[in-house]
Amino acid sequence: MNATERVMAALSFRRPETVPLFDSYWPEFIAAWRRSKQVTGDGAALDEPDAADALDAYYGVDFRLAAAVEAPWPSQVAELSRNGDVVTQRDAWGRVTRKRADAKFFEEVELPVQDRSAVATLEFEPPSLDSRYESFLQRIAVLRSRPNPPCIFAKVGGPYLRTSNLRGIEQWLIDIAEDAGFVAELAGRVTDHIIEVGLESLRRGNLYDTGILIADDIAYNPGVIVGPASYERIFLPLMHKMIHAFKAAGARKVLMHSDGNIGTVLDGLVEAGLDGIHPVEPRAGMDALALRAQYGSRLALIGGVDNAHVLPRGTDEEVRQHVLPRLEAGRDGGLVIGSHSIGPDISVARYDYFVSLVREYG
Incomplete structure (x- = not known):
């Protein structure tokens, strides 16, 4: 199997040849990895123009994202x-x-939106602008030119966090508490725009056979930031609209990224047609094993490994005891293993050990 076949098998709950891997890396970790592996500053020792891509290739990361310019x-x-x-x-x-x-x-x-009445006169630049997709298409070309290309998904933002850019996060939270009608109208305008950018991304990148990820950080460790009731009333219908539009256009899978604990709204997202979630953070109470038991083959998981406690400070045995049950749960599909991200508090040696477990037992 190649990377795309592995990832799509896992997301479809078919047994992959090996459990796929997805992680992203902080610049500080990349610098430490360079020093450890004696890779030159521009990544040339691994024949990659970008340091992050060089590291991806070294560890065999199976999944990557490409994003167009979706801003208005x-x-x-x-x-x-x-x-x-x-x-x-x-x-x-x-x-x-x-x-x-x-x-x-x-x-x-x-x-840009200082008064609630301004929403009626907002005009966004066209989603079809070629300039929105220049770096997006360049990124896809680079990824596809690798000797072992990863599985590529398009990426767009979601209705909650992207709309806050127009009001500022503090005022946006006040708006949600005070005027749900205005919030729904403004977020609806942004959502419609992002849907069009996502559809163009799928078309221009020819990514229908893989899909698209909606990135919307709606939660922190204790739970959904605006509370489940407000989220389900205002934002869940917009997520349903996005998921339906992308699937109707032919996207094979629609995924979501959100930090934090989204457990209280996950039923609604699954019912809306969401296929998988990332990063499934243990420190936020998102337990991959419990979620697998709860949702079975209705929800694929991407992530699930603890990057806050186990990888930075655990012993090799603790890492092993944490990782192996997750690999076992994903052996017959439903899991792309990884974490939220790999930062400077995780040593290169420890990450090497984690990846060795994935390769040996996955």
């Missing part, structure tokens, strides 16, 4: 001012942000 106004991106190392810019979501040039996080200075 990509042509409006501009640097507005620079004062020393502080940059003020407008992003593709229409936000004016300020941050240090080398910083990851930013301050929101101005937001």
Whole structure:
């Protein structure tokens, strides 16, 4: 089996040749891996132009994502001012942000939807813009050119978190509490736009035989951020609309990524047609073995390995005792094993050991 055959067999609850692997890697882990494996800075020692791709190839990662530019106004991106190392810019979501040039996080200075009445006059740039798909198609071409290409899914955002970009997260949460009608209208506009970008991604990337992942961080460790009642009333119908649109277009599988514990709304997502979830975080109470017992062949699991306690601080035996039951549960399908992400608190040696277990027992 190649990677696509392995992943699609697992997602379809057929026995794969080996349990597929999916992980993503923090830059700090990649740097440590380079030092450990004596890989040159540009990844050239493994004949890969990108360090993350080199690491993927080394470990045999079976699954990867490619995302188009889904934000409403990509042509409006501009640097507005620079004062020393502080940059003020407008992003593709229409936000004016300020941050240090080398910083990851930013301050929101101005937001595109400042008044609830503005939703009626919002005009997004067309989902069909070729520029939205340039890096997306380049990414797919790079992945497909590998000697052992991974299974590729398209990726889009979801209705909860992406819409918050237009209002700011604090105001968005207030909106959800105060005016569900406005929230549903604004999120509906964003959802319709993202659906069109997703459909174009499936078509341009020819990804119908694999599918699409909806990334929407709706939860934190204790549970769904807005509570299950608000989520099911406002956002679940929009997720149902997305899932139905992608499947009606021919997408074989529709998956969802959300951090945290989504257990209280998972029944509704499964009933809406969702095929699988990522990352199934143990630290958030998302137990892959319990979920397998609860949902059986109705829900595939991607992830399931503890990257907060077991991989960073467990002994080899503790890692073994954690990983082997999950591999056993996925041997006949239904699991793509991995974690949320691999950060600098996980040693290269420990991750090597984890992957060796997957290869030996998966």
